[in-house]
Structures are given as C-alpha cells and as structure tokens.
Amino acid sequence: MSKRKNAEKYYRIIKAATKIFAKKGFYQAKISEIAREADVADGTIYIYFENKDDILICLFEEQMKAVLDNMVSEISQEDDPAKKLERFALAHLKLIENNKSMAEIIQVEVRQSSKFMKEYKNEKFTQYLDLIADIIRQGQEKGVFKKEVIPGVAKRAFFGALDEMSRFWVLSSRKHYDINTAARQISEYFLKGIAG
Amino acid sequence: MSKRKNAEKYYRIIKAATKIFAKKGFYQAKISEIAREADVADGTIYIYFENKDDILICLFEEQMKAVLDNMVSEISQEDDPAKKLERFALAHLKLIENNKSMAEIIQVEVRQSSKFMKEYKNEKFTQYLDLIADIIRQGQEKGVFKKEVIPGVAKRAFFGALDEMSRFWVLSSRKHYDINTAARQISEYFLKGIAG
DNA sequence: CTCTAATGAATGGCTATTCATTCACGGCAG
DNA sequence: CTGCCGTGAATGAATAGCCATTCATTAGAG
Structure with missing residues (x-):
C-alpha cells in the first residue's frame, strides 16, 4: 500500500x-x-x-526476484545439463561481481540468525537452490549424471562452492582469480572431479 | 592478564x-x-x-585453536590425499554436529562484516582452509590429482560445499541426511565428479 | 588488616521510531 | 481567474527505551 x-x-x-x-x-x-x-x-x-528489519527483508526479496528470473533465463539457454551447470556457475559469479553491495548483504547480513533464515522462511533462496537440484535430476534422467548422486546434497555442495568463492571476493578487496577461470574450475571439479 | x-x-x-x-x-x-x-x-x-566484541573474538580464537589441532591430527592419520580429503569432510561435519552452538556462531556471526572477517584478519580460519590446499598440493605432487587444479580455488570449493551443508543442518532443526552419507557424497563429487 | 576479585545499581550514550507540524497540490466555489 | 480548502505526503525534532560499561562498595582470602 x-x-x-x-x-x-x-x-x-x-x-x-x-x-x-x-x-x-x-x-x-x-x-x-x-x-x-x-x-x-x-x-x-x-x-x-514498517521498520528497519522490513527494509532488509524488502531489499532482499526485491533483489532475489530479479536474480531468480535472470538465472532461469540463463540456464534455459543451454540444453545439456553439464553446460547448464557451467552456465549457472558463471552467471552466479558474474552476478556477485556486478553487485558487490548486494552480495555482501546476502553473504553476511541475511544470514543473521533470528530475524532471517530462521523465523523468516526464505523461499526465494530455496527456489534458487532448487534450480540446481532440477538440473541434476534432468542429468540423471538423461543418464549423463551418476544415479547415486543425491540432488538435495549436490545442490548444496555446488552452491556452497560458488558461494565460498564469492565470499572471498566480497570480503577481500582484491580479486585473485579471474571469474571465468573460477567458474570453469568449479564446474569442472563438480562434473569430473579433481582426481585423475 | x-x-x-x-x-x-x-x-x-x-x-x-x-x-x-x-x-x-x-x-x-x-x-x-x-x-x-x-x-x-x-x-x-x-x-x-574488554568488551562485548572481545568476548566474541576470544570465543572464536579459543574454539578455532581446538578445531585446528583436532583436524591436523585427523588428517595426519591418512596417507593417501584422497583419503585425507574424505576424512576432512567427515571430521568437519562431525565437528558441526557436536558443536551446534559454536557452528552457528561461526556460520552466522563471525561472518558479520566490519568487526570480523574484515578489520579482524582471521588467521585461524585461513590456516584451516590451507589444510585443504596442502592436501591438494600433495596429491598433485604424487600425481593423483589433476595438475590444472588451482589449490586456492579448490580449497574454497571443497570447504564451501561442506559449509553449505552444515549451514543447512545448523539453521534447520531437523537433519535430512546422515552425516556419513553426506561426507562421502561430497568428497566423492569433489574427487570423481557427478558426471559419468 | 590489606588487597584483590566480584558485585550490580546507576549512568550515559545511542538511535529507532513517533507525531505535531509544514508543505504542495488539485479541485472547487465565487 | 483567484483564493480557499482538504488531503495526504514529507519533515525532523523530540521521545523513549534499551543496554554496554563503569565504579563505589562489599566480600573474602591470606
């Protein structure tokens, strides 16, 4: 209103x-x-x-809506599940790079216990994670991803890997690795592993 | 004093x-x-x-000292780099499970911007991450890990994967996946990949 | 007695939130 | 055309409550 x-x-x-x-x-x-x-x-x-908390919540909702839409359109441009994951990684890191302030808030503030992530059920974030789970399930159906992979675990592992990388960028002033390199490395580990 | x-x-x-x-x-x-x-x-x-901030810092330093020592002794019990990583994963998740309160603070509070992670250089945390980087370098020297893997990126990816998994446990009351299963899944993805 | 640790009531600073007041605008009557 | 209202947005000074920190005082050990 x-x-x-x-x-x-x-x-x-x-x-x-x-x-x-x-x-x-x-x-x-x-x-x-x-x-x-x-x-x-x-x-x-x-x-x-309404109050200070409300500013943070609105801010987050507002941004996540955009982020989610953007990512949906990004991954829809690929057909191959492996390629989708790679694109997810790149798009995610680019997003962080282009929205440092927002990224910092999500990284640090929105994880604040009580008000956020706990009593405030974060649907948008869940949906974001589920984009990854969906890709993984598709891959399994197509027979290109191992069937023993648990999408609920893998989505967190993949997101966590990207997220930790961005935390590093956000919290340290200088950036050590090229964004394309990092995205490719991370999706490569996730798809093929580091052993070999 | x-x-x-x-x-x-x-x-x-x-x-x-x-x-x-x-x-x-x-x-x-x-x-x-x-x-x-x-x-x-x-x-x-x-x-x-000295003050409220000091409590948080001391608390963190105190705990990280113990965590670090514990992890060093854990991974020294394996010789194979791949096994070391697997053990790291399990030990990390167990640690979280046994110290929910502490885990919650690390997860949420210590990431608070200004006071922590920014002006307060978090050496203990860096050392913890570097345990992973060292394992990866060893593996590369032994020729069991791909040489194109960048340890500085891989350590964050691996830690991030574990960390996101624990965030999930810490912030949601019920635990969906068995700790051994999760640890094995995550180290498996990281070593062999999900594709295949 | 002395000296230090411990106490907890009182202080002081801080800032989210309120609300009485001002302001700007558009419609309407004369 | 002009001046008068009515309405609701905007303002920012004042309020009100909170809570970290202090310190005068007490308790206890040796």
Missing part, C-alpha cells in the same frame, strides 16, 4: 539501504544515514517501510 | 556466551543474559573481557 505512494522514492531508499548496510552492516547502519543517502527525511522511511 | 584471574570462570563465561550468541545472535545478546547464564555479575564479565 504505502509502496504505491511513490515507487521512485521507494527504490531510492532500497538503493541507499543496500549501500549503507553493505558498508556498515545491518546493526551498525543508522536510519538517519540511510535517509541522508536516499535524500529523504528520517520519518519518510517509515512511510515506505 | 585478566585471564589469569580465574581460568575456570573465564571459560564459564565463554561457554555461556557461546550459548547465548548462538540462540540470539551477537547483537541481540545482552551482557546481562550472558552473565546470568554464566552465573556471575554483569560487571564480572568486564574483568575477564
């Missing part, structure tokens, strides 16, 4: 919050700072959001 | 803080709660620790 007021301002606040949360962390970020960054009054924020 | 006062009390506070931080999260946890849990007065905590 309140969101209807002025969409431009709503997004301006989201954008400002993304920046401040990423820089200071959720609890260190002051509403007044976000307000200043968004160039609105402190009170204005409460016209668009 | 202050730690010399009464080691038993020091550890009692660490233990209490571990429990409270895990339950409420760092910022939500009150000193008075930790004090109550440790059965000391609020002020007593400031005899043993």
Whole structure:
C-alpha cells in the first residue's frame, strides 16, 4: 500500500539501504544515514517501510526476484545439463561481481540468525537452490549424471562452492582469480572431479 | 592478564556466551543474559573481557585453536590425499554436529562484516582452509590429482560445499541426511565428479 | 588488616521510531 | 481567474527505551 505512494522514492531508499548496510552492516547502519543517502527525511522511511528489519527483508526479496528470473533465463539457454551447470556457475559469479553491495548483504547480513533464515522462511533462496537440484535430476534422467548422486546434497555442495568463492571476493578487496577461470574450475571439479 | 584471574570462570563465561550468541545472535545478546547464564555479575564479565566484541573474538580464537589441532591430527592419520580429503569432510561435519552452538556462531556471526572477517584478519580460519590446499598440493605432487587444479580455488570449493551443508543442518532443526552419507557424497563429487 | 576479585545499581550514550507540524497540490466555489 | 480548502505526503525534532560499561562498595582470602 504505502509502496504505491511513490515507487521512485521507494527504490531510492532500497538503493541507499543496500549501500549503507553493505558498508556498515545491518546493526551498525543508522536510519538517519540511510535517509541522508536516499535524500529523504528520517520519518519518510517509515512511510515506505514498517521498520528497519522490513527494509532488509524488502531489499532482499526485491533483489532475489530479479536474480531468480535472470538465472532461469540463463540456464534455459543451454540444453545439456553439464553446460547448464557451467552456465549457472558463471552467471552466479558474474552476478556477485556486478553487485558487490548486494552480495555482501546476502553473504553476511541475511544470514543473521533470528530475524532471517530462521523465523523468516526464505523461499526465494530455496527456489534458487532448487534450480540446481532440477538440473541434476534432468542429468540423471538423461543418464549423463551418476544415479547415486543425491540432488538435495549436490545442490548444496555446488552452491556452497560458488558461494565460498564469492565470499572471498566480497570480503577481500582484491580479486585473485579471474571469474571465468573460477567458474570453469568449479564446474569442472563438480562434473569430473579433481582426481585423475 | 585478566585471564589469569580465574581460568575456570573465564571459560564459564565463554561457554555461556557461546550459548547465548548462538540462540540470539551477537547483537541481540545482552551482557546481562550472558552473565546470568554464566552465573556471575554483569560487571564480572568486564574483568575477564574488554568488551562485548572481545568476548566474541576470544570465543572464536579459543574454539578455532581446538578445531585446528583436532583436524591436523585427523588428517595426519591418512596417507593417501584422497583419503585425507574424505576424512576432512567427515571430521568437519562431525565437528558441526557436536558443536551446534559454536557452528552457528561461526556460520552466522563471525561472518558479520566490519568487526570480523574484515578489520579482524582471521588467521585461524585461513590456516584451516590451507589444510585443504596442502592436501591438494600433495596429491598433485604424487600425481593423483589433476595438475590444472588451482589449490586456492579448490580449497574454497571443497570447504564451501561442506559449509553449505552444515549451514543447512545448523539453521534447520531437523537433519535430512546422515552425516556419513553426506561426507562421502561430497568428497566423492569433489574427487570423481557427478558426471559419468 | 590489606588487597584483590566480584558485585550490580546507576549512568550515559545511542538511535529507532513517533507525531505535531509544514508543505504542495488539485479541485472547487465565487 | 483567484483564493480557499482538504488531503495526504514529507519533515525532523523530540521521545523513549534499551543496554554496554563503569565504579563505589562489599566480600573474602591470606
């Protein structure tokens, strides 16, 4: 409802919050700072959001919607499950690279216990992980992936590998490995293994 | 210095803080709660620790020291690099299982931006990751792992896979997969790949 | 007695949130 | 055309509650 007021301002606040949360962390970020960054009054924020937590939740939902759509369209461009995984890896890392602030928030803040990931059931994130599980199941049906692989475990292993790589990028200022190299390495390990 | 006062009390506070931080999260946890849990007065905590942040740092350092030692001894019991990795995976997941509270703090709190992982250079964690890199290098020297694998990327991929699996366990109450199965699956993917 | 550890009530600083007030705009009557 | 309202958005100073940290005081060991 309140969101209807002025969409431009709503997004301006989201954008400002993304920046401040990423820089200071959720609890260190002051509403007044976000307000200043968004160039609105402190009170204005409460016209668009219920409270500080709500800003974080909206911000996350808003971004995940875009991320999810983007990834769906990315992987639909490949037919081969192995290729799909490789593309997932590359797209994921690129996304992180192009949205450092957002990535930092997801990496660090949204994993904050109580409010997020625990009482707040994170459906969008689950859906994102399930894109991987689906690819794996397809591969198994086509007979190109081992049947003993458990999609529920493998999806986490694959995502975790990518995620740890991005944490490294996000938290350390300089980037040590080329994004294409990293994506190829990771999907290669996952598909063929490091032994041989 | 202050730690010399009464080691038993020091550890009692660490233990209490571990429990409270895990339950409420760092910022939500009150000193008075930790004090109550440790059965000391609020002020007593400031005899043993500089401030709230210091509790978290000490707690982390203290635990990582133990974790690191334990893992070193675990992997030294195998000779084959592939077996070492498998043992790493199992030991890591077991550790998480046996120290849910600690795991939760590492998972969620220690990744908090500013104070931790950024200005506080986390040496112990780096060393932990480097155990994996060393195993991989050994394997490459022995000719059992592919030479094109980049240890710096692979260590993160492997750790990330395990870590995501534990996040799942830590954050969801019920555990879906057996720990041995998960450890075997993950090291299997990493060594042989899912394709085939 | 002395000296140190322990206590916990009081302090002080901080900031999320509120709300009385201002402002801007568009419709409407005269 | 003009001036007057009514409405709801925006403002930001003031509030209110929280909680880390301090420190004057007490307790206890030797």
